[in-house]
Amino acid sequence: MDAFLLQILNGLDKGSAYALIALGLTLIFGTLGVVNFAHGALFMIGAFCAVTLQRLFTLSFETIDPTRTDFLGNPMKVKTPYIESWFGPDIGAAIIDWSVPLAVLFSIPIMLGIGYAMERGLIKHFYKRPHADQILVTFGLAIVLQEVVKYFFGANPIQTPAPAALRGSVDLGQMIGFQANAIIYPIWRLVYFFFAAGVIAAVFAFLQFTTFGMVVRAGMADRETVGLLGINIDRRFTIMFGIAAAVAGLAGVMYGPLNPPNYHMGMDFLVLSFVVVVVGGMGSLPGAVLAGFLLGVLESFASTTWATTTIPGINQIIIYLVAIIILLTRPRGLMGRKGVMED
């Protein structure tokens, strides 16, 4: 039982990332009808927002400390981050330590801006073009974004550690009544899961309970009629694109401590996220979230020693296998609606 629970928990963090990216993809697809192959790149850019903020915080100046000497006997140069000299060493160090969570705030306006610029600058011109063209142009954009990031940050993964307070593990099992050391779980993964759950809840609440969200949902159902009612639906859809980009970016920011960001992390997640969207049902937001968590947990079960000794490498292919089986048995995906992307 505890082993079972542990595998479910293990799947949650990847599942959260899949769910967040897939949610963004579905939002874009549901509103604008565009297949965004650059969505993985947005995830990656989010992660690099955290890297950038960390670098900004640790920008430092050098002073010569006459009281200490380095191994050659010369006075030692000490680097002090500007932040520490402005806010005092304690608060400064704390700010640097918490740079990843702070990057969440930092990344939201950036991602909204990038999403907005992307939609207005590029995607807008592709509504009337065939889906293949949309896929191709966003694919090209993904390559470009990826290479630009590689140019500035290099090809190696960059460490973005979680705050020291959230770095260790916690004995979850003991908290809920199992014996000690049965379920030990890294704190940051829990944080990531709850963060993802929060973001998902926020997106759904935004769509469900605000007037803006209501109009967007109406536009998703029947764009033309909403337009005829004198509502500028295009503008709202552009904002939704920005929000979808922000969701992907947030997923990336917080994912840094789990997996050091590198420039091709987006592509790795993109393929899986597409599979998630298809399994969940194209255009269905709850489907995307459900399928994201489901496939994440499934992957974690397939990586147990028992599974990998029975069928070697099953953890590598399980998601694709499930996707193929689901598409053959339920062509619309788990929660796909009739009439969405039928052709």
Added chain:
Amino acid sequence: MLGLDKKDTTLLIIVALLTLGAPFILNPFPADSAMAQFNAGYPDLMQRFVIFGIFAIGFNILFGLTGYLSFGHAAFLGVGSYSAVWIFKLFTYNVLPAVALSVVVAGLFSLLMGFVSLRRSGIYFSILTLAFAQMSFALAYSVLSNPRFNLTNGETGLQVYADDPQLFHSDRLPDLPHLFGLSMRATYRLDLGGWSFDFNAGYYLCAVVLMAVFYLAIRIFRSPFGMMLRAVKSNQQRMNYTGLNTRPYTLAAFVISGMYAGLAGGLMAAMDPLAGAERMQWTASGEVVLMTILGGTGTLIGPVLGAGFIKYFENIFSKINDNVLHGWFGFLPDGLEDAMVFLVHPFIGKGWHLTLGILFMLVVIFLPGGLVEGGQRLGRWIRRRRGGKDGEAQRKTEPAE
């Protein structure tokens, strides 16, 4: 000639001349001149031109004719490579059975994949093929390379070892892929003044194959079957309403293009007897999409041009470094020179992918027909420039259509 009309015959002859004369055409600069770095006439690169040309022609039969965008074609290429290397390992280094087997295996594999993927169209199809290709990649990379059942040799890649059986191999034959004793690496070098031209057996084998499959592609394009595929592209629903089941046609196109990819994979292994999983990764599938689009989707010559273009510039751009740039901009004043080098720097060397990405986006946005359309537009523009009145007359007659 050969059942082609005049225009297609000319096209075939042009392709034949280009491929057969490639060692000359691609080596326009003397070997020891400063421009020699733009020469592309060495066997390894020429083989890649032709092999990727074959791959792209095959991809175009599916994408250009039916409009089904597959993101999984690299899987067939990889499967072809693996089967060819297995023939080398088990039986003989002769390339003929190896390439034949890779075509057959890739065909069977694409039949399976197409049977499942073609149940859906549009984006679903793209994503399904993508999922299949990634699955094949994972299979080749890790699953099928465990000690109990080692089919692909994982990360190292499948290659021929000295203790492999090689049943029909004899000492008289070269220890490399060969065609009845003619080693694929046999190269005749012709020195003419400052120029030197390499004539490589492997390249010419690939070139002959390219001409054959190009001819086949023309026949497919002009056949009733090709017409049917085009009808699928323009309006599949209407085809279905008329009571016609389009799936056998699309499946046939899928299998044919899969076989082309397998052929390319087999040839790739025949030129260099090893096969690795990275050939199957979806970025490799993306590359063939780039080639086809860049050259011109749905045109005959486009994919070959696109493949040559990308492979040529990949090679040249990766070779250019800052020193070369300083040489180019040397005529400028110093400050300006440095600024130019600084500006161009991100796009060369390792930045080639950035250039490719930007180029690709520009082509998709402004020139959906690729290089071929670009050429046509240029031609029309020149004609209009030259014979102003002719052009006017032509434009006036257009609305009558």
